[in-house]
Amino acid sequence: MISIAEARQHVLDHCRCLPSSPVALTEALDRVLAVDVVADRDIPAMTKALMDGFAVRVEAMDRFPEQLQVLGQVAAGQLPSHDVGVGQAVRIMTGAMMPRGANAVVPVEQTSGVGWADESMVRVTIEATSVQAGQHTMKQAAIAARGEVLVEAKTRLRPAAIAVLAEVGCAQPRVFARPRVAVIPTGDEVVAVDQSPPPGKLRNSNGPMLLTQARQAGGEAAELGIGPDERESLRAIISRGLQRDVLLLSGGVSAGALDLVPEVLSELGVAPIFHQVNIRPGKPLWFGVRETGDQRTLVFGLPGNPVSSFVCFDRFVRPALRALSGETTTSDCPEQLELLNSAPSQVGGRDAFWPANRIVPDDGVPVVEILDWRGSADLCTLSRANGLAFFPAGEPLREPGDRVEFYSML
16 A cells, blocks of 8 residues: 555656637636736726815914815726816715825715805815825725736635736636546446446446535536446547546446456556555555556546545545646645544444534634534535544544544535
């Protein structure tokens, strides 16, 4: 067996970014940017007001309250038509361009005595006790200067970043392709979800689980059907899966007489990289690569037990999909949290991931609750967890108050 770190590194060593292409901005959510996006102009493009009020010239004001002549007003999107001099002000709206000569905004709440004549304000009294230059304004280029990199390549685009791209006119950002993922659960004991399993058989829970995990991780995933425990039929369905960027098989990778997956993969030209990892659950994990021309397929033979399959996806497949998508950050940083209850009594000789919940008590300090998990087939307990607690092999049993690594589950 190899270590978790070695297995993860082997996987990442065989990942390379997929090709990139432009997409519509509204279709770019969760895609990874392939090129830097820069500001096409200063942000903001002019010095602007941050509040409704009056644009004034601070140097011309020497006493408070002070009455000023109102020259006119400027709303957002308009150009000022007056310069502000001594004893003068311009009514201004939030986001509007500051008039020349003005260098501060007095909020409308700090003014009084406003009158109107022919739809024009005539005089305003500044009730503030002081006015500072620059108050309630934002200078041109205060956020970014023209040509400055705003969103770096290899960034996964979230709604805020998409708004930045819109702000600088990037209507079709160039992004990396989504990894194309094929999912094949295997085993004659597996029947479709909508069937009633006869004695000795079970419904296909791994297929929908891996399919949705892959989609959640940014892949374009499809389940190709259940692979039978018969060599030629299994070979045919695996051949279809090898046309994708990533092939996920569950089951058939242990040491049983009908665990045919490694042999069939070898026959189809998949080069094995490793088989068996020092992890609980998930020891039988198999990983290999097939290259034919410009097509490279990463192949994961995941254990058939559903929690093992889930954990192996989370620890090894998810980082691979991130790397293929163009992300540079493929690892997640665990929290170091105190245990609320005792750790499992028998972790064994392998590094273990245990279903757990991150809980925030009344004192606001998060802790980890270890769940009463019954092993690799216990999906129900896993479904009640919001993360995995990590227990290294060979370390003493953990007690309440001890710190453990906690990995949040997406």
